[in-house]
Amino acid sequence: MGKHVITLMVNGESHRLEIEPRAHLADVLRDELALTGTHIGCEHGVCGACTIRVDGAITRACLLLAVQAEGAVIETIEGLSDSGEIGDLQDAFRHRNALQCGYCTPAMLITAQDLLLHNPNPDRATIRDHISGNYCRCTGYQAIVDAVETVAKARQTAGERA
């Protein structure tokens, strides 16, 4: 099968890759760039485990062909961890035991951050709604909702103080 050459900007690094046109972005991130923090739970766009940020918007990496991401700014859990952008969420997840096996967690964190960027003061129902595209089979969700709520409140307070 003919390969395509694409350039991807991932977590601030530029990568020139030769890939099959049918390869989806989740596979390319994992297999070509060893960014294994992006997980795969279904490869049909349902579970949300592969959620990443593409040009600032949360996206299911299994639903996007890598060739479609040419030129896009891609952020994965690795980049968001290194930059410290979601450090407070990560801390809250840890303290609230909002993860058990951790397989849903990177995507859940990215989804939660997306909510808080757009709605800094969500109530519990809004949080539940927003993460409703992300499966978690372990926690039953409540601890995740608690953790996100805690961070929302903490950011609000910090914002007021600033």
Next chain:
Amino acid sequence: MSGPLSPLDRPNSYIGRTVPRPNLERLVEGRGTYVSDMTLPRMGHVVFVRSPYAHARIVDIDTGAAKQGEGVIAVVTGAELVEQCSPWVGVLSHLKGLKSAPQHAMAVDRACWQGEAVCAVVANSRAQAEDAAELVQVQYQELEPVTDMRTALEPHIPVIHAELGDNLAFERSLDAGEVDKAFSEADAVAEAEFVFGRHTGVTLEARAVLADWNPGERRLTVYQGTQAPHMMQNIFAKHLALEEAQVRVVCKDVGGSFGIKVHVYADEMATAALSKRLKRPVKFVADRIESFVTDIHARDHICKGRIAVKQDGTITAFAIDDLTGIGPYSMYPRTSAIEANQVVNLVGGPYQARNYRARARVVFQNKNVMCQYRAVGHPIACSVTEGLVDLAARAIGMDPLEIRSRNLIKDDAYPTDSPSGLKFESLSHHASLAKLKQMMDYDGLRAEQKRLRRQGIYRGIGLASFIEVTNPSAAFYGVGGARISSQDGVSVRMDATGAIIVQTSLTEQGQGSEALTAQVVASALGVTLDKVRVILGDTDNTPYGGGTWASRGAGIGGEAAWQAGKALRMNILEVAGTILQTVPDMLDIDQGVVVDKGTTRERIGLDEVARIAYFRPDTLPADFQAELLATRHYVPRQYPFAFTNGIQASWLEVDTETGFITLLNHWCVEDCGTIINPQLVDEQIRGGVVQGLGAALFEHCRYDERGQLTNGTMADYLVPMASEMPDIEVGHVVSPTLESELGAKGAGEAGTAGAAACVANAVNDALEPFDVTITEIPLTPSLILNALGRRGG
């Protein structure tokens, strides 16, 4: 000083404290190592060609074109792989009469369920293997499938394995007390047929295995998402003609297990066999579609139940007749008869009634294999028991909470047993009921329910008392001949800087095994948590033991950790005593420092003890040898199982126009004995409850009459999502087991055990004005509309 201290009263103990689990930074940063993330040099990827038929003879497999595929390393049929992997039969000798047929790593001449692997394609990439798999030409001759368990034993139905004579895998009957007399003397008898759909675990990371046969070392290393590495070590050795010492099973991060990953899967055995055949690493990661047709399914029971009750509310008898279909083979090595056996054991378990009759039959069928999934048998037993108790209450016009309080085994009746022979050391049904009643404001909710009914809003309250099997001894598997350890081992050592390294035979799939081990060891020793590192999930580097399943981690592995920690403390104090020229008995360890016992007077730091022991033993007496490693094992002996108990309640609303159910609240009070980390226990309960709610409302593997799974994608198989789930309030009563010093029992399955039962009871309670009783799950909108006589809404 007041009364004698319990051995758990240690200075600065972590037992009973919520502290974050170690190692979570890794997972929140996406730095975990799940098997699906791993690669090895020269690794091949295997993709399986699977039978599209539920039952078919394999006439011919043409692998010619596939072998020419780009990047293809090998194409191997089931018949060819027999050379590398011997078949198995999933029976246990203590399940008398249980029979099954030999199962191969891949089907050899006959495929017995839709999804059974018939041929393997190994290539340099997964995509290449998938492409080549399309080129494998399999000629099938379709055979008549056996799909309906209700008719599987009828004479005109084909027998799946002719050599077994019939489709009956297992049958058990029990008759205790005077059942007929109780029913004939009852003031009311209620009966119902309870139907439980098949469902499955849907671990978010699918099953994954990476097998690496290194001919140079003559060793097989298997990286596997498994709950029981030592069991798997034995199984790989046995069927791949190796010595156990030649097999290492490594279990890193696992993306969910719930009992799904404690079994021997044919395709995983095939992967290991392929590695041996090809002399290179081979990796298999199930895709989601494969998961639905190959991960074990669970439940699928039809259970007829009867209950006898007196007008004063006294329940006098239970009787059940349970039927379950398990697919074409009994799973190996834990067997597929355990769930039905548990149903027989557990029905009526929380109650005083002594008259009990049960029959369970387990039949073969041409559907995916079925085996133990979280709470094995408990949801069936609990739904049947609690459904019957509600029916009895209704028959005599008694409140559901009142009938329970009249019949639950009294809290001062222990030790006692059940009519099925279960031994109960100490349960707390009444304390739990009282706590639940107060937490949920039962009387307030009843008043609200009444008020809302007048407005045409139908809300219901459902209750479900339960007992849960935890801390299983050898009675579970060992006595039946399975080489599955019921014992766990823990080694604790102090390194040369005073830091502590713990190796445990428990495994971690998110439950918190690592955390509880660290907390217990830190407490037993007297060090701070940050000084403790836990190693698990590696047969080369941990003591031999069972792993994490059947709610055994805290109770069994935790006790081994406690004993090992204590032993090392004694060893350390001997060294310290020698250095300080005092008796070890006068010393203790608190926050990493040797102190005078009962005080905080510091004598010497552990770092200094370690330095002297490792580097200046010349300064110690010539006849003294420091031993800074201690290993202990533990297995329960007195009680075959440490039963826990609890009660759940659901408050929900049924929309009688659409059939939709809205869960409003859920409560669970449970008693798992000593609680090591309250947060982890609560989250085990919540996660378990939600899995039970999934079974109650959504989850269902739907098969057609040809044995085809019709909803095998995540889009079609529904699981609970955040927006549909209520907050769950958890409460505790604490009755430690006296069999161990730690006193911990399990908590991992309690949530799943009772959730569906109380939801079903709540739905029937909500629909009471319509005089309908629904005893089938999942409680889909169409099921509810049908029951209300509003077919199609």
